[in-house]
Amino acid sequence: MNLEALLIAVAAVLILLPRALARLRIPLGITAFFIGLAAREFAPEVAGNDFVKLFSVLGISSLFLLAGMEINFEDLKKHRTPLIQHILIQLVAIIISACSIYLLFEFSISQCTLISLALWTPSTGFIMDSVGQWKVSEDETFWIKTKAIAAEIAALFLMFVVTQSESSLSPGVSFALMGAFIIALPVVFHFLARLVLPFSKGSEFSLLVLLAMACAVFTKEIGAYYLIGAFFVGLVSNQTMRRLPEVSNKQILDSLNLFAGFFIPFYFFNSGTLMFGAAWSLKSLWYGLAVVGIVLPIRVGITMLHRALVSGEKISSSFRIGVAMAPNLIFGLVIAGIIFRRGAEADWILPALIIYTFISSIMPALVLGKSAKRYHLVRNISRFFGTKPAKSVATNLEPERVDSEDKTSN
Structure with missing residues (x-):
């Protein structure tokens, strides 16, 4: 089979198979990841293909563009006190976790911090896409989304700081460029919205995706990651479009959902091809299960305790919020990819992270899935x-x- 036909066949499998298995409560990303593992073994020419890499970047960029556009700053301001508390608790947990990893294994500080970020950061995009399939109330859904957004914003900033060692620029120059980017982006977007869109009706979606891709590449070049630039474009576009009644924000969000839904499986597929060389062993399995047994109960327990103390919620409601915030599928694989490119300091790190990521992402569907049996837990x-x-x-x-x-x- 020639390369073009093989790529079309892989694309068809990525579009159809994960969605079919989603009926069994297997997240789309996990299925696409294992398809990537299989492709690396049986079709290696597809694994390193430039089209797959491009589609992968389009997928992760559009997903975080969408995540940025979903943020409502009014809600964040209204509930800023519990959210600030949540972020501080999250940062303390990340620091304690990173210090523990450093003391136990003597990895570099940056690698310890990246591992800790992967363990503690919820994947907002995955949670927002999946929460409708879980048995939670509207109020619980609001807090799940809001807390996940707040935690991810803090984690993205910390990830930018940690990944500066990959940049060819000095940290001072990188921070200056990032600051200039954050300041200039609203001006650029407002200029395009006011002067370009009126003469190019219907091009809002295309312009948004192109701008997200350009900013994603820019942040990658200054030592951050693709998703940071795309996320900031989503934040800015959301606020700008609220002031432009002629632009349909809902229509753009619907289009982005379809766009991201097509390309995001390629990101997981590409991650699977990269992780094929990871040292999968019994040791890495035990490490992964140990992390699941230690970190997941602590994450859920901390959320339950905070909600119960601050909001006076019932234990059952706090438990559902804690479980729903457990998935770290996208953020976990992003961090795993960064560690892979930088070089893991122990052969069990990547497989253990992937095991933890998959179990934490499947757990809400098993515990909170729309079935009466789940209620008994x-x-x-x-x-x-x-x-x-x-x-x-x-x-x-x-x-x-x-x-x-x-x-x-x-």
Whole structure:
């Protein structure tokens, strides 16, 4: 089979198979990742193809462009106190985790910090795309999205600081360029929106994607990563378009969803081809499972405790928010890719990170999936703490059965 036909066949598999397996609650990205692993073995000429790399960049850039556009600064300002607390808790956890890794394994400080970021940062894009499939209330959905956004913004800034060692520029020059980029971007976008769009109706989406790609490449060149530039374009465009009634923000978001939905499987596929050379072994499996057993309960527990203390929520509601914020699929693979290119300081790091990433990303679908059976896990946890499950979940999950159980228990 020639290369063109092979690329078309791979694209067809990437578009169809992950969506078919999504019915079994297997995240699309995990399926695409394993297709990449298989392609590296059986079709290596596809794995390193320039088209696959380009589609991969388009996928991750459009996803973080979309994540930036989803942010509502009014909501962040309104709830700034609990969000600032959440960010501070997140940063403390990342620092403690990085210090622990350094003391245990004596890796470099930058690699310890990157690993810690991968373990503690939720993937906002994945969570926003998946939360509609989980059994959570509207209020819980709001807090899940808002907390994930706040945590990811802080993590992106920290990642930019850590990845400066990859840049050919000095840290001072990189920070100056990044500052100039952040200041200039709103001006450039406002100029394009006011002077270009009126004479080019219907080009809003194309202009936005091109600008996101250009900024993604720029931030990559100054030692950051593609997603940082695309994310900032999303932030700025969201605020600018709110002041332009002639531009349909909803229509652009719908188009971006379709665009990202087509290209993002190529990012996971490309990640799978890169990780083929990782040292998959029994040792890396045990390390990965150990990280799952230690970090995931702590992450969920910290979120539960913070929500219960600050908002006075019921344990069941705090538990659902904690579990829903566990997935780090996209951010975990991004960090794994950075570590791969920089060189992992131990052969078990990448496989262990991938195992942790996959389990944390599957967990919400298993625990919070739209099935009445999932309710019993939340109910048992609630009973252990002497509380009742939130009525929002009880109402959604077989109301008659839940009511009868409550009467029996009373």
